[in-house]
Amino acid sequence: MSTPSYIDERLSDALRCWHIAPGSKPGTLALTGRQYFADGDGVTVLIRVSGDDALASDGGKTAARLADAGVDVCGTTRAAAAWTELLTGFNLREVDGRIVGRRPVKQAEQLASDIASAMLTADGLRWMVAPQRESPLIRQLYEFLDATHLHYIKRPTIRLPRGSEVHPTAQVDTPARPVIVQAVGGAEAGIEHALSLVQRIGRADYGFNQRLVLLKGTPQDWPADHLDVLADHSPVGFSAQMGQVQEFLRNDAELPRPLAIGE
Amino acid sequence: MQPGDEMTDALAEKIFSGTVGGVLNTPLTWRQKNVPKKASKPIHVEAWAPLKTDLSCRLELRMRIGLDVAWEYTLLVLHPSDGTCLKRLDVRGTHRDRATGEDYINRTHKHRWSRARGDKDVYAPDDIRHNPDPILGATLASMDEEYDRVVRDFITECKMTVGGSYAWVPPAVPLTQPTFDGLEDYP
Numbered sequence: 001m002s003t004p005s006y007i008d009e010r011l012s013d014a015l016r017c018w019h020i021a022p023g024s025k026p027g028t029l030a031l032t033g034r035q036y037f038a039d040g041d042g043v044t045v046l047i048r049v050s051g052d053d054a055l056a057s058d059g060g061k062t063a064a065r066l067a068d069a070g071v072d073v074c075g076t077t078r079a080a081a082a083w084t085e086l087l088t089g090f091n092l093r094e095v096d097g098r099i100v101g102r103r104p105v106k107q108a109e110q111l112a113s114d115i116a117s118a119m120l121t122a123d124g125l126r127w128m129v130a131p132q133r134e135s136p137l138i139r140q141l142y143e144f145l146d147a148t149h150l151h152y153i154k155r156p157t158i159r160l161p162r163g164s165e166v167h168p169t170a171q172v173d174t175p176a177r178p179v180i181v182q183a184v185g186g187a188e189a190g191i192e193h194a195l196s197l198v199q200r201i202g203r204a205d206y207g208f209n210q211r212l213v214l215l216k217g218t219p220q221d222w223p224a225d226h227l228d229v230l231a232d233h234s235p236v237g238f239s240a241q242m243g244q245v246q247e248f249l250r251n252d253a254e255l256p257r258p259l260a261i262g263e
Numbered sequence: 264m265q266p267g268d269e270m271t272d273a274l275a276e277k278i279f280s281g282t283v284g285g286v287l288n289t290p291l292t293w294r295q296k297n298v299p300k301k302a303s304k305p306i307h308v309e310a311w312a313p314l315k316t317d318l319s320c321r322l323e324l325r326m327r328i329g330l331d332v333a334w335e336y337t338l339l340v341l342h343p344s345d346g347t348c349l350k351r352l353d354v355r356g357t358h359r360d361r362a363t364g365e366d367y368i369n370r371t372h373k374h375r376w377s378r379a380r381g382d383k384d385v386y387a388p389d390d391i392r393h394n395p396d397p398i399l400g401a402t403l404a405s406m407d408e409e410y411d412r413v414v415r416d417f418i419t420e421c422k423m424t425v426g427g428s429y430a431w432v433p434p435a436v437p438l439t440q441p442t443f444d445g446l447e448d449y450p
Contacts, residue, residue, distance in 0.1 A: 006399055019368045021397035024333045028450040030397065032357040033368040040383070042357025046331055046450035057449045059331035060306030064296070096304035100449045157343050163294055
């Protein structure tokens with residue numbers, strides 16, 4: 001069988017164990033059919049000749065798969081540190097989110113094999129994603145919603161007008177309207193996050209009575225200034241006063257402003 | 264929780280039964296997808312559009328095209344409430360079905376979801392009109408006609424229809440920044 005014209009002869013000699021297809025860039029080959037991820041998807045290595053060297057890349061597939069699994073390999077996370085270390089171990093590196101390497105053409109086979117091995121090894125970083133731990137407050141909210149037989153979705157995806165997404169604690173489908181709920185435990189940073197979130201979902205056409213921030217405890221447990229600002233943008237409920245929350249959800253009964261409650 | 268939030272085999276079967284008025288009636292919305300904090304050179308472009316049905320559950324069509332190999336791309340029907348990928352078409356993709364031992368090497372295949380097996384059930388469709396082989400010199404622009412046709416074939420295979428308000432929107436070719444890392448242009 002003759003070698004297709006788009007394949008550099010030096011590469012075709014070195015790459016006998018791969019299925020070869022053309023890549024998108026001139027002179028680039030897409031190698032596949034030799035190794036597979038745990039889910040069965042094939043590993044593809046892109047390779048081309050430059051001078052006396054072979055340049056190879058994973059096309060960004062590994063980082064994209066990890067990003068889909070919620071693993072950030074570019075930040076300051078443990079996964080990012082492991083990513084860098086394992087690429088160094090394979091004598092490879094990362095450019096623009098792609099695993100890349102450069103070796104003499106006669107080592108093209110080893111280069112392709114190393115890229116593939118690095119892809120498979122790095123894909124295991126997905127197991128470093130810690131399962132989402134639910135705080136006691138969030139567990140209390142879900143148990144409350146179960147008990148009231150209100151239909152709800154945990155951690156829904158709310159798409160904002162310009163394409164980004166937010167993931168509040170729950171979406172409760174009450175008889176009259178959906179309500180987005182953000183639960184906040186003990187930290188003031190949680191209030192700031194909740195404030196930002198309710199402002200953003202306001203842009204996604206969720207009205208004032210379709211938002212709810214649930215704070216732990218009572219109004220007295222929180223700084224009054226923070227409560228005041230929060231109440232300007234969303235109804236605010238408290239875990240010690242779930243009866244009021246139930247009335248708000250079931251019957252659209254107005255929740256009193258927190259300061260009025262605390263006074 | 265009520266049925267509709269969590270996908271079940273019965274609900275999945277109903278969605279693709281052709282009896283729930285499934286329709287793609289909105290043009291795709293495209294966005295570039297980069298690895299976090301790596302904005303200079305996108306890895307793929309991704310599109311989404313809602314799929315309307317008579318059911319209460321939300322469904323989305325998604326399309327993803329890798330920028331380094333434009334002839335290999337993926338279409339899927341997603342149930343976003345619980346992240347279930349109900350159908351996935353990998354055009355010219357590579358996959359090993361570990362149950363049957365069959366390898367799909369640069370061969371178009373479909374994944375079909377079930378509660379017991381997730382998306383592990385794979386088969387080769389015969390209703391997607393495209394050249395089955397990888398394409399030399401493929402670019403987003405040169406593949407445009409095929410992308411449009413395959414989206415329509417995929418929707419039809421899902422026993423849904425393409426509505427009058429749908430129109431193909433080509434993915435914008437990303438403007439990439441040059442890589443100054445060693446002045447090398449990796450494949």
